[in-house]
Amino acid sequence: MSYDDTSLALHEKHHGKLRVETTVPLETKDDLARAYTPGVAAPCRMIASNPADVWKYTIKSHTVAVITDGSAVLGLGNIGALASLPVMEGKCALFKRFAGIDAFPIALETQNVDEIVRTVAAIAPVFGGINLEDISAPRCIEIEQRLATMLAIPVFHDDQHGTATVVLAGLLNAAKVVGKELSKMKIVVSGAGAAGSAIVRLLHSYGVGDIIVTDSKGVVTMHRDDLGWLKNLLASFTNKSDACCMLFDALKGADAFVGVSKPGVLKPEMIAVMAEKPIVFALANPDPEMMPEEAKKAGAAVVATGRSDYPNQLNNVLVFPGIFRGALDGRIRRITPGMMVAAAEALARLVPSPTAENIIPPVFEPRVVSVVSAAVKDAGQRSQ
């Protein structure tokens, strides 16, 4: 079923998906005098003399920016700022629905890295956190790192870290299902863009010893001379066994395949050469690297996708609302890999007895945001 027509009708009816409301009364002259002049000078003066009071008297403590440059929107590619807005508004709606966070969409009319960094830093004062969205790799990584260093509020690129965190949560429970230890597994990640590179970095930081990354040209290895800085970085700490050649070669003896690449890259004969009880996460959206029925038939013990019409949906919405809720509540300045691992573990624990068809809680499970936010807040406090 296509949602195109009903989605267009929904967006047209409401003129988008957000509105800004006032939370204070404005019905009398006295109301105006408290919310605006002359009374408003009092909180202004307080903040001028103690900048931390901005968390007390303004919307900063509950407000997040959802920012894109429109360069890598969904599977649609570089469609630009205006056309990206429905996605950014949708993300803001999810922030509200799942974590009660007030999020506002900002689509930038520039795709220059320096300009993006400068612009986001310039508009940061009103926000308690920055969620970067749908910015193409490897630019997204430079932008995120530079902003995280410059700003005193958390900067989170969901396509990278939201995806990596939910994948780690899924792997934790999938490993339980097949009776293996995650840190001793050999994992092949297909795709070395924003999501793939973040998954590799988070798995590495978790302690997975043997990770191989592949792109459309095969294994990402130091022997290749066609790699940019990001893939070079990944090659520097992956592929321990010095595997060569293509995805098929990399998958020999692998315990898990994690695909964030494109439809059709995984073939039944590749699953056949993997280790016993292979795990297949085919996360390309909306069409996965291999359809679940086919993966099962080819021998996969656990299969996950990004789709809501199959079991084991690995969806970022399980992660980013709780991460930001925890970061805002804990007044955390920077979201670290340790916090993401804590979030993944908390998410995995919500399924105490995982099975092949149930490794991750459903999107609407009401406990998700509270356990993830508590884990992040807790990890943040421990690290301070």
Added chain:
Amino acid sequence: MSYDDTSLALHEKHHGKLRVETTVPLETKDDLARAYTPGVAAPCRMIASNPADVWKYTIKSHTVAVITDGSAVLGLGNIGALASLPVMEGKCALFKRFAGIDAFPIALETQNVDEIVRTVAAIAPVFGGINLEDISAPRCIEIEQRLATMLAIPVFHDDQHGTATVVLAGLLNAAKVVGKELSKMKIVVSGAGAAGSAIVRLLHSYGVGDIIVTDSKGVVTMHRDDLGWLKNLLASFTNKSDACCMLFDALKGADAFVGVSKPGVLKPEMIAVMAEKPIVFALANPDPEMMPEEAKKAGAAVVATGRSDYPNQLNNVLVFPGIFRGALDGRIRRITPGMMVAAAEALARLVPSPTAENIIPPVFEPRVVSVVSAAVKDAGQRSQ
């Protein structure tokens, strides 16, 4: 009575004055599929192929940015971005309360003119209009003019044009009260900053033939060699009679005094030298150039201030909500002096029989926003 304590309590209780709400249901998987992936790709594709569809499918058609650099906030001066936020949120609240417009506050962490222009242009896609606020003169004029030229959405600096429009509305009815014709009046404007310079320009554009501007050093005239570019510009089309020296000299025979300067600059002996039935608008806030009782005693026929505790409150909130409502509804790309004159005339007409104590409708008069917006929309359509 001071509003300081109740204002602080109000701001702390609600953590500011705004929240972002979703306008679409998000309770089922189908809801998610329409508002977010995969359905959201449909409006994205429509906008990518026809950018004007952004007005149909996103919040752009009802959303305005309230932008400051914190350089000239209320009477508090250059208190910076963070401390300006309570004012910007308050302005957004007024947009919602009076015109149903969704406004979002952006306080910039830069006071460099080029950076400000670049930043506002970069974040413009989601907004249907830009309201600049509390930016110091003469920078505010350069910023506004450059942005208005660059962007295809209206850019309005309320401290300039909101003030100028409500002053013109007040003068139209004050002229009626004293039985004079506005275009033939001699008007002295005290203050040559953002508000003063905009008042002078709008009165000139309306056809007031004899305008004199003064600053703290006296009459702004071509003979002075201490003027910056803005005052030079004002001097080029004002002071027809080549008046010299101080405010007292300028006021000889003047029909109206319009003060946007500071408390105490107007003295009884100055009113004494004005023409018959002098009009005194003492708009410095919160303390006017002269208190109304004193102005009356000195012979003023009509007195107006910016205060809510005296008759004839000339408040920008009578103007900017309707101006933006009309601009958004009429899809107007640029707010022209003609539209401001139309708005002022519409506002003035709401008081069909003005008296000395009643030249302008009260702030909560419910017809204000509709007549102002209709006038702007109408003027916009006539000019296209």
